[in-house]
Amino acid sequence: MADTAKITYQGKTYEFPVVEGTFGEKAIDIGNLRKKTGLITFDPGFMSTGSCKSSITFLDGENGILLYRGIPIDQLAEKSTFIETSYLLIYGILPNSKQLADFNHHITHHSMVHESIKRFYDGFPINSHPMAVCSAVVGSLATFYQNELSVRDDQEVEIAIHRLLAKLPTIAAYSYKKSIGQPLPYPDNSLDYSTNFLKMMFATPCEEYEVDPVIAKALEVLLILHADHEQNCSTSSVRLVGSSMCNLFASISAAIYALWGPLHGGANQAVIEMLQKIYADGGDVQKYIKKAKDPNDPFRLMGFGHRVYKNFDPRSKIIKTMADKVLKNLSKSEPLLDIALELEEIALKEEYFIEKKLYPNVDFYSGLIYKAINFPVNMFPVMFAMGRLPGWIAQWKELQKDADFRIGRPRQIYTGIETRDYIPIESR
């Protein structure tokens, strides 16, 4: 017998089905709650609300588990490439050699942007935040590829997917190049995804530039670790925007904006800025732990805490090891890494952090790697966006094919003023 849950309200009892996921997580299906009872649910921040059924990513916050299409994140980080992981997320299977070669070919051969797009970069102020630039340029792809805007035509969607994955690194690198006054380079299609991106970022036409394979591998791992994370803020934005049947370019543009905030993808930038502040302030880590614990101080330890992970973030373990490796490879000593390690060590022993289950998240160490590679801090969230792109695409695609598809439209509890008459301006 299927499980049900009962709600008793004003003496009447109503029964609702309970739906169950692969690993036994359960939800009360309250889709017809309002119809049956006149009630809606109230759940700010969606603390107990599931917005969809999804077969893409599973995460168990209590046990620190993260699976993409069933495969543990540590296996993918060690053995896969970003392109292969993107295929896995978007199409649900690990590709065979031919499928992977075809996919790679499509992504590689769409990497250039329309020459007119380059002129947009002249219009943005030189100190524009690259997240704003990337979102605007991604949104503008809808004007260049007007034959790929149908959400119900699989062929059009497929080409839009290739274009997005191929062009985002070019769009991102241009936002940086423009900000430092260097020429906008063409992509090099003989290189793999990460190597090509690093070359576009750091090469100049005046000299030979070889991308360090250790750095390229580190970037691949970082992109894989960020590739999907089920219904987080930006992914939910993709689904909500996409639920209006809005095209993929516009939906991804919205997701980039959603990711920008310091509580989400902007946290990696915020972590470095926090570490720099602590360093400039004499490196007194205890002082900042105290501030983070003080309920009257708005300061938060950036890179700590997560809505879902309440034990450890499996991504942060991999990234911590990677940070160490990259810094060793570059023979760089990084005082901010020492501060980060000290902060982590102290915080993990503090009652406040233990009780609230606050652990380092994916962003705590990723910024240190980006900094070591010489990315400016405002490019850090852009790196997150590049990584998260296949996840957004997979979630958007899944939504469009969902048997339960309908426009996303939450309700509210109105708490404003009761009905009243308009007062002419001279009488106010």
Ligand code: CMC
């Ligand atoms: N430093 C100090 N206290 C914290 C922190 C922190 N980083 N995070 C949460 N708390 C406290 C918070 O003050 C609250 O205390 P109280 O119960 O006394 O009011 C309690 O812990 C619960 O916090 P919350 O804000 O209600 O938790 P949430 O699930 O709504 O927020 C979060 C999750 C990630 C936004 C939050 O932990 C945070 O602001 N962390 C810092 C920003 C950050 O690192 N964000 C990156 C998230 S991982 C990458 C991504 O998915 O985007």
